[in-house]
Amino acid sequence: MAVIILLLCISICIAGGFLVAFFWSVNDGQFDDTESPSQRILFEDKNKNNNL
Amino acid sequence: MANKQNISKPVVNCYHCGDLCTTQNVSVGEKYFCCHGCKSVYELLNENELCDYYALNKFPGQVQKRESRKDKYDFLENVEIQHKLIDFQSDGQTHITFYLPQIHCSSCLWLLENLYKIMPGIISSRVNFTKKEVFIAFNSKDISLRQLVETLANIGYEPYLSLNDLSSNARPKTDRSRWYKIGLAGFCFGNIMMMSLAEYLDFSKLIEPKISIFFKVFSLLLSIPVLFYAASEFFVSAWNGLKNKYINIDLPVSIALVITFLRSIYEISNGISNGYLDSLSGIVFFMLIGRWLQSRTYQTIAFDRDYKSFFPIALNVIKDNIIIPVEISDIKEGDIIQIHSNEIIPVDAILSKGKAKIDYSFVSGESLPIALNVGELVYAGGRQIGGILELLVVKEVSQSYLTNLWNNPVFSKDKGIKESNFDIIGKYFTYFVLFVGFLAGFYWYLNGKEQLMWNAITSVLIVACPCALLLSTNFTYGNIVRIFGLNKFYLKSPEIIESLSKIKHIVFDKTGTLTQNSDSDVRYIGTVLSAERRHQLASLLQHSAHPASKMVLSYLNEKGLSFVNHFKEIEGNGIEGWIDECHIKLGSPSFVGGSFDVNKSGTKVVVSIDGKIIGDFVISNKYRNGMDKLIQRLKQQFSVSLISGDNANELINIEKLFGKESAVYFNQSPEEKLQYIQKLQMNNEIVMMVGDGLNDAGALKQSDIGIVVSDTNNNFTPASDGVIDATKLNNLVDFIRFATIGRKIIIFSFLISVVYNLIGLKYAMQGVLSPMIAAILMPLSSITIIFITYGMSEFFAKKCKLK
Numbered sequence: 004m005a006v007i008i009l010l011l012c013i014s015i016c017i018a019g020g021f022l023v024a025f026f027w028s029v030n031d032g033q034f035d036d037t038e039s040p041s042q043r044i045l046f047e048d049k050n051k052n053n054n055l
Numbered sequence: 056m057a058n059k060q061n062i063s064k065p066v067v068n069c070y071h072c073g074d075l076c077t078t079q080n081v082s083v084g085e086k087y088f089c090c091h092g093c094k095s096v097y098e099l100l101n102e103n104e105l106c107d108y109y110a111l112n113k114f115p116g117q118v119q120k121r122e123s124r125k126d127k128y129d130f131l132e133n134v135e136i137q138h139k140l141i142d143f144q145s146d147g148q149t150h151i152t153f154y155l156p157q158i159h160c161s162s163c164l165w166l167l168e169n170l171y172k173i174m175p176g177i178i179s180s181r182v183n184f185t186k187k188e189v190f191i192a193f194n195s196k197d198i199s200l201r202q203l204v205e206t207l208a209n210i211g212y213e214p215y216l217s218l219n220d221l222s223s224n225a226r227p228k229t230d231r232s233r234w235y236k237i238g239l240a241g242f243c244f245g246n247i248m249m250m251s252l253a254e255y256l257d258f259s260k261l262i263e264p265k266i267s268i269f270f271k272v273f274s275l276l277l278s279i280p281v282l283f284y285a286a287s288e289f290f291v292s293a294w295n296g297l298k299n300k301y302i303n304i305d306l307p308v309s310i311a312l313v314i315t316f317l318r319s320i321y322e323i324s325n326g327i328s329n330g331y332l333d334s335l336s337g338i339v340f341f342m343l344i345g346r347w348l349q350s351r352t353y354q355t356i357a358f359d360r361d362y363k364s365f366f367p368i369a370l371n372v373i374k375d376n377i378i379i380p381v382e383i384s385d386i387k388e389g390d391i392i393q394i395h396s397n398e399i400i401p402v403d404a405i406l407s408k409g410k411a412k413i414d415y416s417f418v419s420g421e422s423l424p425i426a427l428n429v430g431e432l433v434y435a436g437g438r439q440i441g442g443i444l445e446l447l448v449v450k451e452v453s454q455s456y457l458t459n460l461w462n463n464p465v466f467s468k469d470k471g472i473k474e475s476n477f478d479i480i481g482k483y484f485t486y487f488v489l490f491v492g493f494l495a496g497f498y499w500y501l502n503g504k505e506q507l508m509w510n511a512i513t514s515v516l517i518v519a520c521p522c523a524l525l526l527s528t529n530f531t532y533g534n535i536v537r538i539f540g541l542n543k544f545y546l547k548s549p550e551i552i553e554s555l556s557k558i559k560h561i562v563f564d565k566t567g568t569l570t571q572n573s574d575s576d577v578r579y580i581g582t583v584l585s586a587e588r589r590h591q592l593a594s595l596l597q598h599s600a601h602p603a604s605k606m607v608l609s610y611l612n613e614k615g616l617s618f619v620n621h622f623k624e625i626e627g628n629g630i631e632g633w634i635d636e637c638h639i640k641l642g643s644p645s646f647v648g649g650s651f652d653v654n655k656s657g658t659k660v661v662v663s664i665d666g667k668i669i670g671d672f673v674i675s676n677k678y679r680n681g682m683d684k685l686i687q688r689l690k691q692q693f694s695v696s697l698i699s700g701d702n703a704n705e706l707i708n709i710e711k712l713f714g715k716e717s718a719v720y721f722n723q724s725p726e727e728k729l730q731y732i733q734k735l736q737m738n739n740e741i742v743m744m745v746g747d748g749l750n751d752a753g754a755l756k757q758s759d760i761g762i763v764v765s766d767t768n769n770n771f772t773p774a775s776d777g778v779i780d781a782t783k784l785n786n787l788v789d790f791i792r793f794a795t796i797g798r799k800i801i802i803f804s805f806l807i808s809v810v811y812n813l814i815g816l817k818y819a820m821q822g823v824l825s826p827m828i829a830a831i832l833m834p835l836s837s838i839t840i841i842f843i844t845y846g847m848s849e850f851f852a853k854k855c856k857l858k
Contacts, residue, residue: 038184
């Protein structure tokens with residue numbers, strides 16, 4: 004059963020990794036403006052080929 | 056003006072801004088424009104192959120009718136001012152953030168992020184849509200700050216530069232701590248729950264004691280950051296409340312959190328159970344989400360503007376025949392300043408040169424501009440309409456007539472700390488819980504069961520955490536603010552909803568609030584004018600630049616005018632002249648000597664031909680649509696009064712609107728408006744002020760709720776508690792009704808949470824509250840509350856026709 008302790012440690016480390024990723028994204032300003040990225044993605048870039 | 060009724064032509068919308076084109080002379084190919092400003096923006100974009108701007112949205116632009124002068128941005132060459140505006144500067148790169156109130160659609164976003172195509176010196180630009188800001192990195196060797204601002208102005212996005220930018224040098228950093236807290240609490244909550252679940256489901260005790268201890272220690276470690284970091288704001292707020300000698304709802308919450316934590320340590324260390332750490336972190340997690348929902352207000356709208364935001368950054372000062380731009384705070388008494396058309400005069404000054412036509416609607420609420428002669432005093436806050444002026448400064452910005460209003464003590468104190476109803480409920484709740492806890496403890500003490508006594512006291516304190524009450528207020532108010540926002544009624548903070556539901560008296564301003572600023576009605580009363588007469592009047596009127604003359608002229612709508620002999624204009628009074636052997640006099644009743652219909656109210660231009668009065672042109676304010684209905688509905692529930700800085704010309708119309716029994720005041724100075732609100736409040740009335748201009752600023756601040764009516768989203772509004780779009784003013788009654796319902800929703804959901812609390816209390820008083828029961832009751836009550844508050848507020852929003 005002691006293997007559970009190991010598994011628990013691994014799972015918490017993975018979850019902790021996501022927590023750190025979340026902190027990183029917040030720190031990066033991803034949650035400051037949630038409106039513009041949703042618009043920005045719809046713009047076409049004229050320099051590239053449109054034949055996709 | 057309302058009088059451009061050229062119905063014969065087909066309707067053509069401006070390709071740039073979508074306004075109706077009055078002529079079809081301004082065009083490029085098949086594309087028509089309402090003015091040359093709009094056309095030049097199009098041409099500029101077309102040259103740079105940026106016409107996708109028009110493809111993304113229909114009529115994305117803003118009307119460009121107001122022409123700007125060339126030297127408007129001279130002051131941006133001043134290095135000191137530059138430094139105050141710029142965020143960061145190194146050898147090649149300069150970073151700056153502008154506030155562009157015009158940003159409203161994806162076209163704006165697209166164009167502003169493609170700025171580098173127009174100006175090669177721009178390295179990159181990035182829009183923050185929520186804040187209506189654009190961050191620009193540019194190469195200061197290639198372009199200057201001034202060129203950058205001018206380019207933005209040329210494409211229709213004139214940056215809003217104000218004194219406030221200068222005074223608060225460091226931009227307030229966006230507070231992201233709540234995100235960290237929610238993330239952390241959620242993470243710990245999930246993991247602690249996972250480990251506790253094993254204990255709960257381990258009925259036949261399969262887990263080895265070693266592993267069980269590991270679980271417990273691990274949960275304890277995880278709960279430490281939750282209590283000390285994520286939950287810190289509850290402790291801080293409770294402590295602040297205590298310091299100010301009042302108990303707020305965060306106090307019982309804090310007590311419950313601390314006791315839960317201590318008891319959990321005790322139970323874990325004595326091997327009794329695995330503690331209540333899962334419930335603890337869960338509660339913190341839900342409460343933080345609630346707080347976040349409630350605090351999501353409107354970043355784009357500044358609710359705390361004072362006069363500084365309305366004034367320009369710099370003025371042109373004339374020294375020894377040289378014009379230099381000087382920062383406004385450096386302007387001294389005795390300086391000679393130059394004011395251009397459409398600029399706001401920020402100081403009290405004496406007119407020394409030029410024809411002044413000052414629009415004081417900003418300050419006093421008067422709807423028509425006033426003509427002033429050389430030597431007369433011009434007050435700060437007026438806007439010059441017409442040509443260039445030279446003025447001698449009498450009082451500096453901080454001392455002027457207008458800014459004096461801000462020295463009133465109202466502006467230095469915060470409306471802030473008021474005990475809300477729910478704080479009061481929270482207080483009694485705390486007393487009740489303490490009482491019950493000790494009662495239970497006392498009972499077990501008498502029975503000689505000391506262990507159970509401690510159990511009971513702590514459990515009661517844990518169970519009775521008023522987090523459900525907190526959740527219900529947070530979620531309900533958060534959702535109401537959101538629904539209001541969808542209806543273009545933007546509140547500064549959710550606490551205002553509670554005050555909104557207690558309103559007794561509503562005070563209106565007239566000009567700009569009940570009436571439209573940009574529009575007036577012209578009517579003619581008198582002997583019917585023949586076509587020839589109309590032609591004569593128009594010929595005379597075209598020589599006068601007075602706004603009243605212009606309104607009448609555009610009402611007459613005549614073309615090809617004839618010659619006037621012996622034209623004479625008495626500034627601010629009227630005009631006279633000879634046309635076709637007729638002596639025509641036009642002007643105010645005092646100038647002409649009487650009027651056709653003395654009983655009619657409104658500003659009048661009286662017509663007299665060869666000394667005989669034949670009729671009046673009555674210029675009256677145009678009321679917003681639906682105001683009569685709104686006042687009628689409001690009067691059924693509240694006292695309503697009107698306080699205006701304008702003269703009593705409109706009295707008859709106002710009485711029709713408000714009825715004879717309502718209080719109506721005219722010619723009120725900004726201070727008098729403030730005092731009137733104070734007087735009402737002394738009679739224990741809860742007052743809402745609905746206004747629009749700087750002249751209402753004092754009253755808005757003094758009132759319990761100050762609401763500003765705004766014609767466009769980017770209109771500059773004085774400090775207030777809420778901004779309402781002019782088209783939605785009709786719904787004011789619905790908004791108030793919905794706020795009242797919101798209070799009832801909270802009370803209802805609170806009652807439900809009390810039921811949960813009572814169930815918990817039953818276990819707690821017996822001293823047998825197990826961690827598992829707590830872990831079931833806690834999320835169940837939280838989720839019920841969330842569903843009830845959300846569902847009910849959506850349902851009633853539909854009923855109030857706000858959805």
